[in-house]
Amino acid sequence: MASWALSRITNLQKHLNPANPTPKGERIVKISQEVSEALSLGKPVVALESTIISHGMPYPQNFETAKEVEEIVRQNGAIPATIAILDGVPCIGLSLEELERLAILGRKVRKTARRDIAHVVATGGNGATTVSATMFFASMVGIPIFVTGGTGGVHRHGESTMDISSDLVELGRTPVAVVSAGVKSILDIPRTLEYLETQGVCVAAYQTSQFPAFFTEKSGYKAPCRVDSPEECARLIEASNNLTLRTGILIAVPIPSKHFASGNIIESAIQKALKEAREQNITGSDETPFLLARVNELTGGTSLSANIALVKNNARVGAQIAVSLSQLRQ
Numbered sequence: 001m002a003s004w005a006l007s008r009i010t011n012l013q014k015h016l017n018p019a020n021p022t023p024k025g026e027r028i029v030k031i032s033q034e035v036s037e038a039l040s041l042g043k044p045v046v047a048l049e050s051t052i053i054s055h056g057m058p059y060p061q062n063f064e065t066a067k068e069v070e071e072i073v074r075q076n077g078a079i080p081a082t083i084a085i086l087d088g089v090p091c092i093g094l095s096l097e098e099l100e101r102l103a104i105l106g107r108k109v110r111k112t113a114r115r116d117i118a119h120v121v122a123t124g125g126n127g128a129t130t131v132s133a134t135m136f137f138a139s140m141v142g143i144p145i146f147v148t149g150g151t152g153g154v155h156r157h158g159e160s161t162m163d164i165s166s167d168l169v170e171l172g173r174t175p176v177a178v179v180s181a182g183v184k185s186i187l188d189i190p191r192t193l194e195y196l197e198t199q200g201v202c203v204a205a206y207q208t209s210q211f212p213a214f215f216t217e218k219s220g221y222k223a224p225c226r227v228d229s230p231e232e233c234a235r236l237i238e239a240s241n242n243l244t245l246r247t248g249i250l251i252a253v254p255i256p257s258k259h260f261a262s263g264n265i266i267e268s269a270i271q272k273a274l275k276e277a278r279e280q281n282i283t284g285s286d287e288t289p290f291l292l293a294r295v296n297e298l299t300g301g302t303s304l305s306a307n308i309a310l311v312k313n314n315a316r317v318g319a320q321i322a323v324s325l326s327q328l329r330q
């Protein structure tokens, strides 16, 4: 489907700037050869975000985790496509060198949500894509499944600050299935679920009835639907696709049971970090990276190892879903 993806991109170029099309042969996104071949053959591909590498974890754990996550995707039969903007070019599928560059640059790379994409590209900058931006690019090139750790949500006090992650709006308008461990309790979980309903997003918990809360298996809130196998997830994605619903799907996979225990310790660190963020007036897109880093410091790395474990688990589940989906489509 690479030719399809590329022709869509060419059409997109015309659409974006009909008076001054990009010179022939110059693409507005770069798809790695491996990913392009896999898409053209209908092989399973899993998109991966890059903010988790630059802003979600410190170096060198971020690089190690990024490599391991890609490896898990491969072991489970799919091709990984990490997405980032490098020197102004959106890249779908990164080389090891590119992954490492991103990991070393860390927070020097711009955290890039949908609203930031055009500016990062126009200025030739480096951007680590969040869930919203990664979904946008995955959908553009025809990747139906995307694995991450946690998605953004409605922030606490969001009803007055209006700090609602663009991830939720993207889920409402971009047909990509996002595999995550739910949302952290740094966020307002019930309002996040309400907002997803408003956006028409199908939220399905994996092998559980409760919506998971990232570090803990249970948030205390029931998930609107439940799915129990990769095949069931694939059928859900296919139904949504066949109906041209054009909305995303959130598949919420609880953290593996071995790491449940750390959840309660982490919860008290989250409360402390939230208080500090308020005191230091840290808001907007700086809030999530601040809270993640502070919780990691306060728990002496416990939260980081739980984070790594759940991302790897999501990669396994996401790759299995991608394999099921490509079998269903054959």
Ligand code: PSU
Pocket: 049, 051, 052, 055, 056, 113, 129, 130, 131, 132, 149, 150, 151, 152, 153, 164, 165, 166, 167, 184, 214, 284, 285, 286, 288, 292
């Ligand atoms: N939640 C996490 N880890 C993360 C993020 C969220 O547990 O790394 C990142 C993701 O890239 C997500 C973004 O898309 O933060 C949401 O940021 P904001 O709250 O500013 O929308």
Ligand code: MN
Pocket: 163, 164, 165, 166, 284, 285
């Ligand atoms: Mn925000």
